[in-house]
Amino acid sequence: MANPSILILAGDGIGPEVMAEVKKIIGWMGDKRGIHFDVSEDLVGGCAYDAHGTPLTDATMARAQAADAVLLGAVGGPKYDKLDFSVKPERGLLRLRKEMDLYSNLRPAQCFDALADFSSLKREVVAGLDIVIVRELTSGVYFGEPRGIFKEGNERVGINTQRYTESEIARVARSAFELARKRNNKVCSMEKANVMESGILWRDVVTEVHDREYPDVELSHMYADAGAMQLCRWPKQFDVIVTDNLFGDLLSDAAAMLTGSLGMLPSASLGAPMANGRPKALYEPVHGSAPDIAGQGKANPIACILSFAMALRYSFDLGEEATRVEKAVEKVLADGVRTADLMGPEGGSPVSTGQMGDAIISALDASL
């Protein structure tokens, strides 16, 4: 039987740097565990624009559709900021999410014990934290029409449209309830039903799906602004948070700091099941291309490595191997290995991106 296929789209900025460390772990899985993948690579984002004049070619899109899993680094950078919106690097990623129909974006925020003192919040607020934000990923204001910058009289007006259908809300709600059943059975849905009609519909549909299909799961609702405050005040009150595309983007960056650094947060973007029963899937760190540290060997590869662990669990049914990778990360952090983003203002001796990857490989060796 053919090996499962992985398409790597490392992208821009620190994307290729953190992905290099994932490739070491893929190699380790083959050498030490006999788990082999057919890995191929392609371009997305600014590098694809440089090569082809578009942030995602149709050929790359087709390869992503055919892969068992896509691993993405990050896209974007100042070099591309002035490009026409239609060819900006970020549009390549949005097209992947939309055309693969990856509607459920799982963004776990877990605070490793070794980092509990490093978070900007007090240890007791974050120690033991383990929550998941389920972000709707294929609709909402990032995709709604009309959109654009138009002339209105003597001035320009910028328009984006928040649009959600009942079925789009219902399917991501189901994904959150299913996940909660495997965890602590609690879902908090966040929107702004006080000021947005799409928020009213969101609250109604989540409640209907809950009452009809998941009455055993504890459901609460919160306005997203209050939710941001509660995430900083007492994040451990949450188990699963389900929210729309924009609020999920913001809330997950905020949740990253509960874990110590944006360089720690992985994500899985999941769609409908494929013929093999596994979901169509793309895995990527929550962070972006970090132009301020790109090319300096400073990036923390853990978010990208933990995203690969999610791929092992959700796309390849290799939950034990996923846990092995997560435990290796935990051990390395417990041993005090830190990239620069995990150093306090007092400083210290950070390791490079490559050294962090090597330390995780050593911890994997030690796990055998």
Ligand SMILES: NC(=O)C1=CN([C@@H]2O[C@H](COP(=O)(O)OP(=O)(O)OC[C@H]3O[C@@H](n4cnc5c(N)ncnc54)[C@H](O)[C@@H]3O)[C@@H](O)[C@H]2O)C=CC1
């Ligand atoms: N999924 C994606 O590809 C995303 C792409 N972007 C793009 O990335 C570019 C930069 O955006 P920013 O707002 O600066 O967000 P960013 O996430 O790239 O960086 C924010 C801050 O976090 C730091 N940081 C991020 N990841 C890190 C890591 N792994 N290790 C250490 N430090 C890390 C950066 O150095 C920076 O100070 C933009 O073009 C943006 O559109 C932003 C978010 C997601």
Ligand SMILES: CC(C)CC(=O)C(=O)O
């Ligand atoms: C298209 C991305 C650049 C938007 C974003 O920040 C994200 O998805 O986390």
Ligand SMILES: [Mg+2]
């Ligand atoms: Mg974001």
